[in-house]
Amino acid sequence: MDQIIMSANDGGAPTPISPDTFEELTHYFKYASSAYSPVCLRPNGNTLVLQFGSQVTDIQGFIARDDHRRELIVALRGSASVADALLDASVILVPFLTPGVKLPPKARVHAGFLAAWDSVAVQITTALATQRQLHPGHRLVTVGHSLGGALATLAAVSLLQIFPVSPVMDQTRTYSYGAPRAGNQVFAEYVNAEFGARAFRVVHTNDGVPTIIPTSLGYHHHGVEYWQHLDPPSPSTTVRCAAGGEDPFCSASIPSGGVNPAHATYLGITVPTPFCL
Template identity: 60%
Template sequence: MDSSSVTGSISAGLYEDLVHYFKYASSAYCLVCPRPNGKTLVTPFTNLGGDIQGYVARDDGKREIIVAFRGSASIIAFLADALAILVPFVAPGVSVPAGVRVHTGFLLSWDSVALEILMIVSRQVKLHPEYAIVTSGHSLGGVLALFGAITLKQKYPNKTVRTYSYGAPRAGNKDFAMFVNEMFGENAYRVVHGNDGVPTIIPTALGYYHHGIEYWQYTYPVSEETTRACAPDGEDPTCSACISSRGINPAHWTYFGILATRPFCL
């Protein structure tokens, strides 16, 4: 992408945050991560049947409880037509407007670990009631991070909840996207690298719509100056939505010059 065609770089502080929380997401690919992003591991979680893996960590310096999700090697299966049907968002502890619909396969994945994660986070909130909650994930993990953030925000409405997704596909319809935007505003961070094909692999023609501000790292060298904050409604035609999906491609596996599966566990 020609950098001259894109303007509106982000601040150095925001760029550092996006990289920081990506390291939690990439560390979720590691089966055993004793110190995620150098912080305290609370407990890992897995659901082998649903190919879900991640962990809950705690950053006592930033006073945060972090829930991180790994992406999935079986994401192509989730994108099959039968699983791409939009269905009501029915999940433990969630109440949404009547028109909200989400991807069937993604919802089944979240529901398979939702109760376990709620239990783990609940214990941490009791021990650290002043801590904020952050969720993060790459690829399918980004969708699970979003579903997790919605669930946790509804359970703890007075608590700050932020969510970070990297290379995540569209997860629901426009009503869902608007619901997310209203709930989180600028606290939902959706990052796309270059021509990563996964964020657009599920087309809007099927009724899907992206949420929130997209942070598009569109050219090199990677920096805040080559990362753009796009329109807040979620579907900015001048950002990554202007590129036809190429499916799971090299851009999907590297964010900010970091391999998506690289662990930061010491």
């Protein structure tokens, strides 16, 4: 695993990632892309634990178990309906109110994203509680693309508090791809402090979704951003940015163009390609 070699105040140029990190980012994107599939019987070739969803918010996804890597992976789908669009548009910043979770008093998150997470949180945590009893050494991983990436961050924050890490388990990790800003600076700093190098936020070239919710509304990205700044995707065209989340040398340097072609492809994989066999 690569370690963070820059801080938010380093001011240096972003550095290319290793082939191992590139392979890791690609591996977890396959789960994020598969979350768009209505049914995914073998997520990334692994065991399907639960296919979850909410009729109210139209959020869906699955929990997979990888016994080789000893992981329980929660994959959340990105926007795919009118209901999802309405959630995306609910940009008011609100306190993080989820049972069993307590954040710093001034931490605020996107109201629509929080409503989406809360609509499936009980299904997910109930299934994970059972799986953790059966597989106590498996770490928790959350993944998602677009809206799903923002939800993956909220999920990771929740699961980290709800499920304490045992001595034989690696701590929770989270991987987001093309995700919009999910909360304010206090929330971002909390994520950075709790996850550090275990939070991976990937942006493809000029994808406009990660910056579609502007900082002028009080929002702030968490780190660590991995920016594929050129095509085709490779370790040499993907850089690790400053740990603070709003590196001026990375994707934040490009004004948002909204949903564009770059948002539909990550690491050479077109969304929603299923990896379900």
